Amino acid sequence: MTVHIEKVDLPGIGVRHDLLTESGRRLAVVRYRDGDRELGVYDADDPDNCRESLRITEEEAEALADLFSASLAVSRLTKLTEETDGLYTEKITLPSDSPFVDRPLGDTKTRTRTHVSIVAIIRDRRVIASPTPGEILREGDVIVTVGTRAGLDAAARLFANGPE
Secondary structure: OOOEEEEEEEOOOEEEEEEEOOOOOEEEEEEEOOOOEEEEEEOOOOOOOEEEEEEEOHHHHHHHHHHHHHHHHHHHHHHHHHOOOOOEEEEEEOOOOOOOOOOEHHHHOHHHHHOOEEEEEEEOOEEEEOOOOOOEOOOOOEEEEEEOHHHHHHHHHHHHHOOO
């Protein structure tokens, strides 16, 4: 399926992007010139009739973008691993008693110790894509990993207990 997005300039107001869903519904994001944003859901029978709109703050827009991007990144990784024998993706939650809480990611030496790649950290519904070794780990971080089954099991043990 091809995703269809239309851009509509609103002179003196801003710009509206419409997403036409597979079911024929129209969702809109309006970005006003002053930076305000609004989400709109249009009537299925009349694409010019906005049935409901909701103003959202910049922080709310960022949170929505993070939610969608986290979900999309994980689903793409999952699809990749489903197409490849022996490669898996897993989300590992950093336990509160992990020896790596409040320490840099590089201290874990995950790739060296387990041959697992860390592709993202999800923290408070925000995605930190391709985290650097200097990224400080926090209690409850969800660490998105890719590797073999044995490597992922070893990574989970490493995050829980430290190096063996």
